[in-house]
Amino acid sequence: MSEEKAAPAHTAGDLRNLATRAAAALVLAPIAITGAYAGGVWWTALVTLGSVGLYIEWLMVVGALGDRSIVVAGTIALLGAAELLVLGRPAACVLLLAFALVVVVSRPSRQRRWWAAGGFLYAAAALVASLLVRLDQIAGWVALILVLLVVWATDIGGYFAGRGIGGPKLWPRVSPNKTWAGAIGGFVASLVVAAGFAAFGLGRIAPMLVLAALLSIASQLGDLLESAVKRRFGVKDSSHIIPGHGGLMDRLDGYVAAIVVAAIFGVLRGGVDGVGRALMVW
Secondary structure (H helix, E strand, O other): OHHHHHHHHHHHHHHHHHHHHHHHHHHHHHHHHHHHHHOHHHHHHHHHHHHHHHHHHHHHHHOOOOOHHHHHHHHHHHHHHHHHHHOOOHHHHHHHHHHHHHHHHHOOOHHHHHHHHHHHHHHHHHHHHHHHHHOOOOHHHHHHHHHHHHHHHHHHHHHHHHHHHOOOEEEOOOEEEEEHHHHHHHHHHHHHHHHHHHHOOOOOHHHHHHHHHHHHHHHHHHHHHHHHHHHHOOOOOOOOOEOOOEOHHHHHHHHHHHHHHHHHHHHHHHOHHHHHHHHHOO
């Protein structure tokens, strides 16, 4: 009898968690899409705020938030880097970030030094990649939406496939709730997004499928990376600012990995000024 009564409570808890996550997503997704569409100062402000939040949460997770000097140095550098990129000065942006990295590395104790540096690089990569992909007025908007939809589809497809099918765990030591079924479900969902873009004439089908596959894999690896960092320091959530999702790191881990991969791919193919076009035009 006790087992029979426990099962519905567990199901009800799952439904409440799903409802909370859905409500948060309904608020966050329009903000991200609106900022991406607006571009310019609006997207820059949103991305910069997010990158600073990622940096602070990372420092909190690794236990280095108490050193105000690295918090201030990293925050100022991220703000300055965003402005330099908007002004079209990527070389100066790189120099500023490199200088800030030296400050971050030199300040904490030996145990926290490289973890703090990793957090700064993580936030800086998210910032720079997000701005580079959106630089092109038209192609940048489409490319950014592709990345966002692939990440969201991977997350949603993985959630429902993992819950509905279950089966063998993907990497139980790092993320005990993730399954191979969820990973495959998320991957398939990303291909559906790519096929939709091609069907509306927003790219050729073969390149879109390859790109979506690459971004979906990156998104899932980014999720696992964040889980590994939290597990290393015994932290469940990076913070509690997003109901049902935890913190910014918990919500943006897949996006950060996917946008960085997209930016690297775009730069290699189209240069710093043509990232969005390089991703969408084949």
